[in-house]
Amino acid sequence: MSVFIIAEAGVNHNGSTKLAKKLIDVAVKAGADAVKFQTFKAENLVCQDAQKASYQKITTPVDETQFKMLKKLELDVNTHKELILYCEEKKILFLSTPFDLDSIDLLNNLGLEIFKIPSGEITNLPYLRKIGNLNKRIILSTGMSKLDEVEDALEILIKAGTAKSKITILHANTQYPTPLCDVNLNAMLTMKNTFGVEVGYSDHTLGIEVDIAAVAMGASIIEKHFTLDTQMIGPDHKASLEPNELVQMVQSIRNIELALGSREKKPSPSESANILIARKSIVASCKISKGEVLTKNNMAVKRPGTGTSPLHWDQILGQRASKDYKKDDLI
Numbered sequence: 001m002s003v004f005i006i007a008e009a010g011v012n013h014n015g016s017t018k019l020a021k022k023l024i025d026v027a028v029k030a031g032a033d034a035v036k037f038q039t040f041k042a043e044n045l046v047c048q049d050a051q052k053a054s055y056q057k058i059t060t061p062v063d064e065t066q067f068k069m070l071k072k073l074e075l076d077v078n079t080h081k082e083l084i085l086y087c088e089e090k091k092i093l094f095l096s097t098p099f100d101l102d103s104i105d106l107l108n109n110l111g112l113e114i115f116k117i118p119s120g121e122i123t124n125l126p127y128l129r130k131i132g133n134l135n136k137r138i139i140l141s142t143g144m145s146k147l148d149e150v151e152d153a154l155e156i157l158i159k160a161g162t163a164k165s166k167i168t169i170l171h172a173n174t175q176y177p178t179p180l181c182d183v184n185l186n187a188m189l190t191m192k193n194t195f196g197v198e199v200g201y202s203d204h205t206l207g208i209e210v211d212i213a214a215v216a217m218g219a220s221i222i223e224k225h226f227t228l229d230t231q232m233i234g235p236d237h238k239a240s241l242e243p244n245e246l247v248q249m250v251q252s253i254r255n256i257e258l259a260l261g262s263r264e265k266k267p268s269p270s271e272s273a274n275i276l277i278a279r280k281s282i283v284a285s286c287k288i289s290k291g292e293v294l295t296k297n298n299m300a301v302k303r304p305g306t307g308t309s310p311l312h313w314d315q316i317l318g319q320r321a322s323k324d325y326k327k328d329d330l331i
Helices: 017-030 054-059 066-071 077-090 101-109 125-132 147-160 186-195 209-216 243-260 272-278 310-316
Strands: 004-010 034-039 093-098 114-117 137-141 167-172 198-203 221-225 281-284 299-302
Touching (some): 004 243, 017 243, 077 093, 077 101, 114 125, 137 147, 137 221, 167 186, 209 221, 221 243, 299 310
Parallel strands (some): 114 137, 137 167, 167 198, 198 221
16 A cells, blocks of 8 residues: 655645645645645634744744734635645645644534544543544544553544544654654554554654655655745744655655565566576586586586576485586586
8 A cells, every 4th residue: 555645734834825725736746645734723722821832932933922823824714615625626635634623623524534633632532532433534643642642542532433443643753853863763663563553654853764764664654744945934844845855755755665565575577587697507517428426526506597406406416417518518
């Protein structure tokens, strides 16, 4: 099954429908499977005086609260409809992460079949129950979580009515950008082996190398932030890929998929012709007369592999030559 690549536009539209459509165009050009935004009402998401994350303080005005920052980044219902239609025209899947209960309803009413749960909601019981009750496909991010918290969230979603087979867990780290020493990509495999579900990776590192590694380790979903320009004002631009980097990431993932192949160990079509050239056969190391005993002194192993395999050396040893051989003749 092909890796499902989510180009995470997030809030990098800066509240502009025009910019949002440009981001969709970039995701389409890169070959991503889906482009994902974020759906929220600032009033439902955050208290008026809540502080911003440390990375947000660096990338947004210092005197701006988290509430004010998010209020500017809301997308209303009509904008959602417009972007969904645009994605349909461009033949890319529209996704959005709901951050509150009303936003879950909004996206469900708009017909979304996949619900992405962000890391910050993994301990939000009412939220998890509401999404679990929909019995839709779920992508669960697990940044900031311990293994038992992931287990609790899974249990809530399943008990609420979602089949376990519909849930994919994403390993994640919520620091923007994530230091490589904090990625802990092996934890993705721990969750796969512990819970028996599909896993993937939601990446906030700089560059694309960790995404490629995750695919090689078995990630079935990759989610990555992208932007039109990392120098734009906004909380997530600096930790996002630029358009050319997104293209490179998608192509690299597709190349790795091809390279992974099947689990069967056998000669590939491209190397099969090399078998007769690179392998060896039993040959005469000197002139051998008919009836002469074949010994280690008059036999050798040389290329090509068109004769008797040297695996049969012991069986040939001690037999008498059935004909005359010149040096290097195949025996």
